[in-house]
Amino acid sequence: MPDVFVTQENPVPGERPTEPAAKTPAQKPRRQRGTRIPARVQIMGWLVLVMTAGLATVVVLVAEFEYRAIDQRVNSGLAQDSQEFRQFAAAGTDPATGEAVADTWDLFDRHLSSQYPDRAEVLLGIEAAGEGNFNSLQQADESLRHVQLDDQVLSRIVEAPQTSGTVDTTAGELRWLRVDVLPRGGGDQPNAWFVSGYFVDEARSEANDTVRTLAVISMVALVLAAGVSWIVAGQILAPVNTVRKAAARLTEADLTRRIRVQGRDDIAALADQFNSMLDRLERAFDTRRQFLDDAGHELRTPITIVRGHLELMGDDPEERAEVVRLCTDELDRMARIVDDLLLLAKAEQPDFVRPEWTSVPELTSDIDAKVRAIAPRAWSLEAMGEGDAHVDAQRVTQAMVQLAQNAVQHTQPGAAIRIGSSIGPETVSFWVTDSGPGLSPGDEARIFDRFVRGESGARDGTGAGLGLAIVKAIAVAHHGEVRVLSQPGQGATFGFELPLRGGEE
Numbered sequence: 001m002p003d004v005f006v007t008q009e010n011p012v013p014g015e016r017p018t019e020p021a022a023k024t025p026a027q028k029p030r031r032q033r034g035t036r037i038p039a040r041v042q043i044m045g046w047l048v049l050v051m052t053a054g055l056a057t058v059v060v061l062v063a064e065f066e067y068r069a070i071d072q073r074v075n076s077g078l079a080q081d082s083q084e085f086r087q088f089a090a091a092g093t094d095p096a097t098g099e100a101v102a103d104t105w106d107l108f109d110r111h112l113s114s115q116y117p118d119r120a121e122v123l124l125g126i127e128a129a130g131e132g133n134f135n136s137l138q139q140a141d142e143s144l145r146h147v148q149l150d151d152q153v154l155s156r157i158v159e160a161p162q163t164s165g166t167v168d169t170t171a172g173e174l175r176w177l178r179v180d181v182l183p184r185g186g187g188d189q190p191n192a193w194f195v196s197g198y199f200v201d202e203a204r205s206e207a208n209d210t211v212r213t214l215a216v217i218s219m220v221a222l223v224l225a226a227g228v229s230w231i232v233a234g235q236i237l238a239p240v241n242t243v244r245k246a247a248a249r250l251t252e253a254d255l256t257r258r259i260r261v262q263g264r265d266d267i268a269a270l271a272d273q274f275n276s277m278l279d280r281l282e283r284a285f286d287t288r289r290q291f292l293d294d295a296g297h298e299l300r301t302p303i304t305i306v307r308g309h310l311e312l313m314g315d316d317p318e319e320r321a322e323v324v325r326l327c328t329d330e331l332d333r334m335a336r337i338v339d340d341l342l343l344l345a346k347a348e349q350p351d352f353v354r355p356e357w358t359s360v361p362e363l364t365s366d367i368d369a370k371v372r373a374i375a376p377r378a379w380s381l382e383a384m385g386e387g388d389a390h391v392d393a394q395r396v397t398q399a400m401v402q403l404a405q406n407a408v409q410h411t412q413p414g415a416a417i418r419i420g421s422s423i424g425p426e427t428v429s430f431w432v433t434d435s436g437p438g439l440s441p442g443d444e445a446r447i448f449d450r451f452v453r454g455e456s457g458a459r460d461g462t463g464a465g466l467g468l469a470i471v472k473a474i475a476v477a478h479h480g481e482v483r484v485l486s487q488p489g490q491g492a493t494f495g496f497e498l499p500l501r502g503g504e505e
């Protein structure tokens with residue numbers, strides 16, 4: 001019987017020790033760590049493992065308890081037998097008759113005949129008969145009547161140095177306790193022995209039966225638990241598998257599939273999240289497709305115009321010069337669209353703006369000087385914020401030039417255009433105010449999108465609709481916003497508001 005139990009050092013199914021993933025860009029991407037064992041098997045494995053440990057502990061403890069109880073019962077029975085014999089021997093008279101005991105053999109005879117041994121119990125009075133032979137008197141339970149202990153067994157009991165022990169007999173293992181009887185005439189060598197014994201096999205086999213039954217029940221419970229956990233884990237993980245399969249089926253061409261969400265648990269939440277991610281992805285792909293369509297369309301128009309002019313071009317040198325001028329115009333327009341598109345593509349990269357601490361008054365007067373060169377208008381510098389802002393001066397200038405170009409396109413020569421900047425507690429603003437026709441109602445919401453031109457349109461009709469998209473991209477890259485204020489027929493104010501310390505951590 002082990003006296004130490006449950007030192008579980010079982011390997012956890014599929015788990016490997018985790019190491020910090022030190023991955024430098026120079027290193028090749030390592031193979032993915034972690035287990036390949038399916039989650040369902042892992043869940044069942046863990047449950048079976050824990051249950052096995054628990055049930056094994058219970059079985060071992062019960063077995064230990066049962067065997068100890070048997071030992072205690074047997075030992076106290078044997079001790080009581082020898083105690084009774086000692087009392088009988090000490091009295092020296094038979095309590096039943098009051099007669100004096102004649103000799104050792106008589107002592108055994110009288111004592112044993114008054115005893116009623118328990119089941120599997122045997123009481124012996126033994127006398128040495130010389131040359132390794134013994135005379136013995138035996139009192140045993142009914143079930144042991146046929147059992148006769150031979151001289152060999154008896155000699156092993158009486159010659160043992162200690163007064164208790166176990167010995168193997170033909171009837172199984174015998175646990176014994178010995179009382180040495182000294183000769184009456186004197187002498188310290190015992191020549192007779194009283195032995196109480198107990199055949200423990202039967203009691204042990206009863207305990208074994210109990211333990212075996214318990215073990216079988218445990219096994220059945222284990223198998224049941226494994227089965228149930230397999231089914232339940234399968235049900236719980238089914239939506240995860242659906243998500244996985246749906247993800248595997250997704251292609252750029254077909255982002256329309258969605259997962260059916262059932263229940264309200266965290267797995268349902270996962271499916272829900274996945275669906276909204278798909279929504280966003282689908283919208284992003286749609287926007288990109290639309291963008292490519294529009295870009296293609298915008299670029300095709302100048303190509304068509306150039307080709308048309310070239311095909312119809314005659315020999316008249318004046319006409320030729322005119323065609324060259326028109327074609328060059330169109331090619332310039334194309335080049336401008338391509339530049340704008342490249343700029344917008346770049347706006348999606350993280351280093352699109354490189355903010356630095358910039359003096360707002362200096363930046364505003366630089367912008368003022370630059371826009372005045374665009375076209376002859378009644379330019380005026382309306383306001384100037386005092387202080388520094390953490391912005392990308394080049395990109396801010398680029399945005400303001402776009403706004404100024406729009407203002408020029410929507411006004412007559414000599415019309416008033418005001419530019420300005422201001423600093424608030426948290427933000428810095430830049431704006432351009434013109435005295436043109438203003439925006440048509442409802443245009444505010446959409447004119448900042450790519451390739452969108454308003455109802456009023458540019459005066460010369462050559463705009464591609466990318467200018468305000470660029471302004472918005474620059475504002476967003478600074479974590480800022482665009483602003484527009486317009487009344488039809490009363491001019492418009494376009495501007496943007498950036499956080500003062502936008503690019504700073």
Ligand SMILES: Nc1ncnc2c1ncn2[C@@H]1O[C@H](COP(=O)(O)OP(=O)(O)OP(=O)(O)O)[C@@H](O)[C@H]1O
Binds near residue numbers: 438
């Ligand atoms: N100052 C303004 N006054 C009135 N309408 C304007 C003004 N600025 C822009 N808009 C409207 O917003 C639309 C979009 O402007 P945006 O700058 O994006 O494109 P665009 O000027 O037409 O072309 P691009 O700037 O690419 O050459 C314009 O077509 C116009 O209808």
Ligand SMILES: [Mg+2]
Binds near residue numbers: 402
């Ligand atoms: Mg423009």
